[in-house]
Amino acid sequence: MALGVYISVPFCRTKCSYCNFASDVFSKTVFETYVARVRADVERSRQIVAQMGGKFEHEVDSIYLGGGTPTVLDSVQLARIFDAVREQFAVRAEAEVTVECAPGTLTPGTVEGLLRCGVNRVSLGVQSFVDVEAAAVGRLHRHQTVLDDIARLRAAGTTNINIDLLAGLPHQTAESWEASLVEAAATGVPHVSVYMLEVDEDSRLGRELIAGGTRYHAHFVPDDESTADFYLAACEKLESVGIAQYEISNFARDRFQSRHNLKYWKRQPYLGFGVDAHSMLMSAASGADAVRFSTADSLEKYVSGAPLLQTVVSRHAALEESFFLGLRLTAGVDLRDMSRGFGEKAVELFQGTISEFVDGGLIDRCGDSVCLTSRGRLLSNEVFQSFISSADVSA
Ligand code: SF4
Missing domain, CATH: 1.10.10.920 (Arc Repressor Mutant, subunit A)
Structure with missing residues (x-):
């Protein structure tokens, strides 16, 4: 079965208050080191997989650059990552190639660079079309930024676009959530992902919600019941405009389901590179079904060559x-x-x-x-x- 390749780029322009991913704001001086390290791992992927006890096919039918905000890398750095993947694997001509982007990072030069890398799907981390909500959690875009990005992508020929929305943001109300859903549907994008705010110790907003405080607007976060209602309203609204739910958090028009993400839920093989990247491959040993392994979850540990964490999956x-x-x-x-x-x-x-x-x-x-x-x-x-x-x- 063809392989999915995931590459993590853990760099962001700012750290959103709700974010619990292994991403942060770093000086541009580390970008080159990181790209070189990812390239080196891609180049020795056969060796890594053999050490982990997995096996995989040479053909790749999906590539996913996530993070983080991959588009903080310049076009040359992005191209060097894609080149390494294409040199090591047989990437099918019709492969789905996705890049996650923060709205406002898609300059005409960046869009051109992504197209040259073969990118044919873009996932925009919008979270809310309501400016006060986006600003409260540290997003740098306004709702017009998103519309401009979508127009720029379409003008360049990229129509396979996803919008991420987040239910449970500070200041969100039933009306403002409805406004975000209406705006998302009106853009005509074929894919929407809807997540509910996660409250845990791994984000500044999460910690404030647990401990109390106002700095990150925790006192304006809707209660759990309202957030659950927002999620159910999204399922209903998106379904009504032909964007059907196919997974707990994912909705798509016909034939626009994310091929890469479906691999995770269908237990199809994928190989991850970069910080906090996960892999799942069939086991090369007869006694086990599969092998999962992941890289270090901090930039420092990853770049310094921390060992992979391996889990053998029994039948x-x-x-x-x-x-x-x-x-x-x-x-x-x-x-x-x-x-x-x-x-x-x-x-x-x-x-x-x-x-x-x-x-x-x-x-x-x-x-x-x-x-x-x-x-x-x-x-x-x-x-x-x-x-x-x-x-x-x-x-
Ligand atoms: S842009 Fe995405 S990855 Fe970066 S801090 Fe915000 S939510 Fe996290």
Whole structure:
């Protein structure tokens, strides 16, 4: 099966207050070192994969540059990363090639440079079309910036565009959220991702929400119930304009589902490079199903060559993964396919868990498939946890 290649670029112009990714603002002087390190890893990917006990095909049908804000690198640096990938792998002519961009970083020169690299899909981190909301969390763009970026991309021939929206931002109300949804739909983009604000210790806003305070506008964050309502309103609104939900957080018009991201949920092979990049490949050893490995989650550790973290995925763990990743998809999990892949007896073991969630209204049965209900999507972490045992083997 063709491979997906992910490359992380952990640099941003500013650090958004809600962001819990391994990204930050760094001096441009480290960009060259980073690009060189990523290129070196891409060049020795066969060796890395052999050491991790995985196997993969030479053909690549998706490349995804995420982060961070990859477009803070200049066109020459971006081209050097893409060149390394194309030198080491057979990238299919029709491959999906995505770059994440912060609105306002797409100058005409950058767009031209991306096209030269073969980029045919752009994901814009909009989060909100309401300027006061975007500004409150440190985004540097206004809503007109987004419209200008989309127009520039389309004029250059790129129509496969995603807009990220975030429910639960400070100052967000039902009306302002509706305004963002209406604006996103009016742009006519074929893909929208909707996330709910994560409250954890890994972001400044998250920490303020836990500890209290006003510096990052935590006192203007809507309550959990409102955020859940915003999410449900997004599902309804996007569906009504033909942008159908295909995953918990992802919505697309026909044939515009993200090929790269589908690999994560369908357990198809992908190889990641750069800071905090994750890989999943079929195992080269007969006793295991797959191998997962990830790079260091800080720039300093990554550049200094910190070892990869490896997890061997047993057959049983693979079955669990197939359940909790597959349930993220609107189409759900086909139990016949699972029985064919893992054996009827192994799948039988999960019938009790499934029945429990069907009775609780979190899972629906549709013929041979099971999928999350809309309430199940809101409580998905609770559902997924029940499909995971402690039998996984980590190293
Ligand atoms: S631009 Fe994206 S990656 Fe960078 S700080 Fe903001 S949310 Fe995080």
